[in-house]
Amino acid sequence: MNTNTILVFALFLFAIVVLPNCAEKPSCDKPTYTMAVDSELTLLMREMFLYYEDIKENIVEGSLTEDIKIFTDIHKAVATTPEKTTSPLYQAMATNYTQAVKDLNKTKDSKKDLFNLMVDNCMSCHQQMCPGPMVRIKKLYIK
Numbered sequence: 001m002n003t004n005t006i007l008v009f010a011l012f013l014f015a016i017v018v019l020p021n022c023a024e025k026p027s028c029d030k031p032t033y034t035m036a037v038d039s040e041l042t043l044l045m046r047e048m049f050l051y052y053e054d055i056k057e058n059i060v061e062g063s064l065t066e067d068i069k070i071f072t073d074i075h076k077a078v079a080t081t082p083e084k085t086t087s088p089l090y091q092a093m094a095t096n097y098t099q100a101v102k103d104l105n106k107t108k109d110s111k112k113d114l115f116n117l118m119v120d121n122c123m124s125c126h127q128q129m130c131p132g133p134m135v136r137i138k139k140l141y142i143k
């Protein structure tokens with residue numbers, strides 16, 4: 001191999017190894033290691049989403065008998081980027097969410113509007129910290 005060939009080969013390596021990492025970041029953090037394990041917070045969020053999606057119909061019909069679950073672990077579950085959830089902004093928005101569910105449990109009237117207010121709280125934290133899932137979360141709104 002002459003020097004030119006080595007140079008071309010080095011550039012080629014640079015292009016396939018280094019450049020892809022400079023590509024635009026996804027809207028929400030993806031772990032940089034392969035065989036990624038989902039973070040505690042990701043698993044919790046999936047559970048939250050499925051739970052609220054599940055009870056949405058009961059809210060519409062007014063047929064819910066038990067208190068709505070408050071996922072207080074939102075304050076301490078470890079995120080893909082752990083610093084994210086220790087920030088005062090995150091913690092404040094997490095409190096807004098838990099407060100919204102408490103209000104939801106207190107009302108004796110139709111829970112529809114307060115349910116939508118809770119979804120607003122999901123959306124506003126996501127707007128700030130993790131916009132990716134907003135398309136999905138939006139589907140929780142009761143029309």
Ligand code: HEC
Nearest residue numbers: 039041042045049079080090093094097122125129130133
């Ligand atoms: C205080 C901020 C905050 C609130 C409130 C919040 N989320 Fe999240 N959510 C996050 C963060 C941060 C992540 C990314 C988790 C990670 O990367 O570890 C996330 C991830 C998600 C995901 C993606 C999970 C996956 O499969 O990757 C969904 C879905 C989700 N949240 C739904 C909801 C719903 C529904 C609500 C309201 C009931 C909600 N979130 C409230 C911050 C929040």
